[in-house]
Amino acid sequence: MKATVLVRPKHGILDPQGQAVESSLRQLGFAVDKARIGRVVDLEVEATDATAARAEVERMCEQLLANPLIESYEIELAEPQT
Amino acid sequence: MTSPQPRIGVLRFPGACDDRDAFWALAGFDAEPIFVWHTETELPDLDAVVLPGGFSYGDYLRCGAIARFAPAMEAVVDFAAGGGLVLGICNGFQILCEAGLLPGVLRRNESLSFVCRDVPLVVERSDTPFTTRCEEGQVLTIPVKHGEGNWYADDELYAELQAGRQIVLRYAEAVNGSLNDVAGVVNERGNVMGLMPHPEHAVDSLLGSADGALILSSVVESARERAVAIV
Numbered sequence: 001m002k003a004t005v006l007v008r009p010k011h012g013i014l015d016p017q018g019q020a021v022e023s024s025l026r027q028l029g030f031a032v033d034k035a036r037i038g039r040v041v042d043l044e045v046e047a048t049d050a051t052a053a054r055a056e057v058e059r060m061c062e063q064l065l066a067n068p069l070i071e072s073y074e075i076e077l078a079e080p081q082t
Numbered sequence: 083m084t085s086p087q088p089r090i091g092v093l094r095f096p097g098a099c100d101d102r103d104a105f106w107a108l109a110g111f112d113a114e115p116i117f118v119w120h121t122e123t124e125l126p127d128l129d130a131v132v133l134p135g136g137f138s139y140g141d142y143l144r145c146g147a148i149a150r151f152a153p154a155m156e157a158v159v160d161f162a163a164g165g166g167l168v169l170g171i172c173n174g175f176q177i178l179c180e181a182g183l184l185p186g187v188l189r190r191n192e193s194l195s196f197v198c199r200d201v202p203l204v205v206e207r208s209d210t211p212f213t214t215r216c217e218e219g220q221v222l223t224i225p226v227k228h229g230e231g232n233w234y235a236d237d238e239l240y241a242e243l244q245a246g247r248q249i250v251l252r253y254a255e256a257v258n259g260s261l262n263d264v265a266g267v268v269n270e271r272g273n274v275m276g277l278m279p280h281p282e283h284a285v286d287s288l289l290g291s292a293d294g295a296l297i298l299s300s301v302v303e304s305a306r307e308r309a310v311a312i313v
Contacts, residue, residue, distance in 0.1 A: 065143070
């Protein structure tokens with residue numbers, strides 16, 4: 001089963017990358033605010049059903065993919081296309 | 083009475099770059115440094131462990147995040163749990179934070195720039211095994227060289243660390259955006275310390291400063307006392 005993990009800097013955590021990109025976008029003339037930069041992890045997980053897959057990916061996030069002190073994560077699951 | 087040479091392990095991860103400097107500096111303080119390869123599942127008989135700086139495993143995902151799972155790191159976790167002295171320098175500090183041996187996390191520098199220069203550091207504690215040769219309030223000049231040294235803890239954690247006197251070193255000027263200029267912290271038990279500056283690069287006035295010697299020789303002396311106690 002395919003899973004996508006979105007890892008984001010937690011709300012209120014300074015994100016200098018986001019700030020730098022935001023300021024560059026402004027210089028290009030775009031009216032933007034609050035740009036934040038995170039990370040996308042696409043992966044395939046072996047699991048019998050979506051519940052099991054989600055639980056497995058959650059463990060991955062807790063143990064490695066995100067640092068809970070500064071990052072939050074979201075998990076999206078996609079059924080394999082037949 | 084002969085004073086034994088303390089045996090100090092220097093971990094080597096792929097992507098480390100300061101392992102030889104740490105080895106050389108420790109040998110200069112009459113320690114017996116011993117390289118420990120990252121795949122080792124057991125540590126040799128050691129009186130202290132140093133995790134040197136560098137870019138272990140390319141710093142992929144987050145700095146220190148992959149090294150934390152190296153077999154040798156599991157052995158270091160056990161060593162620390164048994165009260166062994168562990169010093170993490172730069173990437174070593176990042177690894178110790180990711181491994182949960184030290185509080186907080188090192189983030190990208192506020193400026194997004196790599197910082198490479200001598201910085202002034204204030205010693206907040208001289209009663210840790212890593213700072214016995216320093217004095218409280220003393221200002222040390224030691225170089226930093228990092229892109230991710232911006233230490234962070236949330237308010238609750240920081241208050242805990244303050245109450246427990248776990249902040250050992252602070253920058254005396256703005257360096258990387260680190261919360262309250264924290265440059266080095268120790269664990270609650272006092273046997274694991276991490277710092278972003280590189281004492282091994284400041285052990286001789288020819289290198290610009292010899293202040294790093296105060297920290298490394300403190301570690302060697304503390305390790306020697308332990309070696310004597312064990313003998």
